[in-house]
Amino acid sequence: MQLLTFKGGVHPKYRKELAKDSPIKKIEPPEFIYLPLTQHTGIPSKPIIEKKDEVEVGMKIAESNGKLSVPLHSSVAGVYMGLVNWPHPLGGRKEAMKIKLDPQRTFEWKEEERDVDLFSEDQIIEIVKEAGIVGMGGAAFPTYFKMKVPPDKKIKDLIINGAECEPYLTADHRLILERAEDIFKGVEILKRVLNPERVWIAIEDNKMDAIDRIKEFSSSYPWANITIHETKYPQGSEKQLIQSITGKEVPEGGLPFDVGAYVQNVGTVIAIYEAVCYSKPLYERVVTVTGPVRDPSNFLVPIGTPFEYLIEASGGVFGGTMQIINGGPMMGIAQVYPEVPVIKGTTGILVQNEKETLEREVSPCIRCASCVDVCPMYLMPTEIYKFIELEDFEKAKELGVLSCMECGGCGYVCPSYIPLPQHFKYAKAELMKEKK
Numbered sequence: 001m002q003l004l005t006f007k008g009g010v011h012p013k014y015r016k017e018l019a020k021d022s023p024i025k026k027i028e029p030p031e032f033i034y035l036p037l038t039q040h041t042g043i044p045s046k047p048i049i050e051k052k053d054e055v056e057v058g059m060k061i062a063e064s065n066g067k068l069s070v071p072l073h074s075s076v077a078g079v080y081m082g083l084v085n086w087p088h089p090l091g092g093r094k095e096a097m098k099i100k101l102d103p104q105r106t107f108e109w110k111e112e113e114r115d116v117d118l119f120s121e122d123q124i125i126e127i128v129k130e131a132g133i134v135g136m137g138g139a140a141f142p143t144y145f146k147m148k149v150p151p152d153k154k155i156k157d158l159i160i161n162g163a164e165c166e167p168y169l170t171a172d173h174r175l176i177l178e179r180a181e182d183i184f185k186g187v188e189i190l191k192r193v194l195n196p197e198r199v200w201i202a203i204e205d206n207k208m209d210a211i212d213r214i215k216e217f218s219s220s221y222p223w224a225n226i227t228i229h230e231t232k233y234p235q236g237s238e239k240q241l242i243q244s245i246t247g248k249e250v251p252e253g254g255l256p257f258d259v260g261a262y263v264q265n266v267g268t269v270i271a272i273y274e275a276v277c278y279s280k281p282l283y284e285r286v287v288t289v290t291g292p293v294r295d296p297s298n299f300l301v302p303i304g305t306p307f308e309y310l311i312e313a314s315g316g317v318f319g320g321t322m323q324i325i326n327g328g329p330m331m332g333i334a335q336v337y338p339e340v341p342v343i344k345g346t347t348g349i350l351v352q353n354e355k356e357t358l359e360r361e362v363s364p365c366i367r368c369a370s371c372v373d374v375c376p377m378y379l380m381p382t383e384i385y386k387f388i389e390l391e392d393f394e395k396a397k398e399l400g401v402l403s404c405m406e407c408g409g410c411g412y413v414c415p416s417y418i419p420l421p422q423h424f425k426y427a428k429a430e431l432m433k434e435k436k
């Protein structure tokens with residue numbers, strides 16, 4: 001078996017065994033849902049309903065508000081309580097639409113299947129936009145915008161990302177096991193729009209059951225090539241996936257289509273299939289809830305559900321909660337408020353207890369170069385860090401800090417426990433401020 005890989009990367013403790021065997025369970029909605037207007041990269045959506053309006057599941061409640069923006073839909077049936085200033089999983093507080101559930105109005109999305117051949121490529125892109133679909137692997141980039149490939153670019157390699165390289169998270173793994181055929185149907189729609197020369201379905205070798213599941217469909221969908229990747233973080237990041245499959249490197253500041261590639265996560269592909277064939281907007285998603293909870297789970301969750309409600313549904317925490325993380329341990333963001341809601345890009349909720357959050361004392365750099373060896377973007381983290389300490393952000397920029405994808409690999413291996421990625425995030429924010 002040939003394993004594909006990329007240069008650099010780390011091998012953290014994956015701990016996927018906690019939730020990987022937990023089938024996706026649909027969760028009953030909580031009494032209140034909080035839908036932040038900021039759900040995706042770009043411009044937040046704009047509300048189109050009034051306080052006290054009745055809402056239905058899947059009803060459009062906020063419209064796209066600019067070139068890079070998508071609508072937002074209610075994830076429950078109930079009453080709109082107005083805009084509130086609510087904690088946001090990406091940090092701080094932001095405007096969110098609060099909805100009170102009407103428990104009498106239960107709901108299942110049941111629409112007649114539509115024939116995809118009825119739609120032109122432009123109509124498919126418009127359906128994807130109106131369904132509010134964004135990248136569900138965490139990036140939350142509006143999918144319709146990504147599907148509009150410039151006319152001078154040709155997609156040669158369409159890569160379906162089932163790598164799920166973040167430790168602990170298993171939502172995509174379960175989707176492949178439970179909804180493999182829907183993934184193929186979604187890819188057929190993408191193929192229509194992008195017309196690629198080749199299609200790859202990429203999975204890491206720690207998910208052999210998922211690889212076998214995909215292989216079961218190889219005679220029905222002969223255009224699909226399965227690639228098996230070494231389990232190494234961050235294999236699931238767009239650039240590393242492209243490099244390990246095609247051998248091509250996306251140029252600095254460039255995009256995948258500059259090397260003829262297009263990457264889409266498995267969850268997003270299913271959302272595309274449901275939108276185009278069943279008119280279903282993106283109002284729910286699969287979220288892994290894991291760590292020291294009694295019953296680590298993969299839930300199908302109404303978007304807007306508070307994290308604390310899902311942690312409770314997983315049986316609560318043992319060992320005392322010290323930290324709640326939006327996402328996995330490598331790229332996730334620690335939360336201040338447990339009432340923070342699931343958004344479209346929430347892949348998982350990781351809880352850590354006291355034992356797992358030991359504070360480590362930072363010591364001076366010993367110039368071991370471990371951070372240089374693991375950086376998948378070929379940066380010199382130790383050098384960049386030195387200039388950020390001196391607040392010399394221009395020099396950090398010269399050394400490529402803007403190419404840092406904040407994967408966390410350098411911080412993970414640093415024997416001096418220097419919080420390198422946090423420094424790079426800070427420097428990028430400072431450079432952005434200057435640019436503005």
Ligand code: SF4
Pocket residue numbers: 374375376377378379381403404405406407408409410411420421424
């Ligand atoms: S410098 Fe950035 S891209 Fe490189 S390992 Fe560190 S966090 Fe990852």
Ligand code: SF4
Pocket residue numbers: 364365366367368369370371372381382410413414415416417418
């Ligand atoms: S890994 Fe840490 S100690 Fe080693 S060179 Fe990089 S910053 Fe210095």
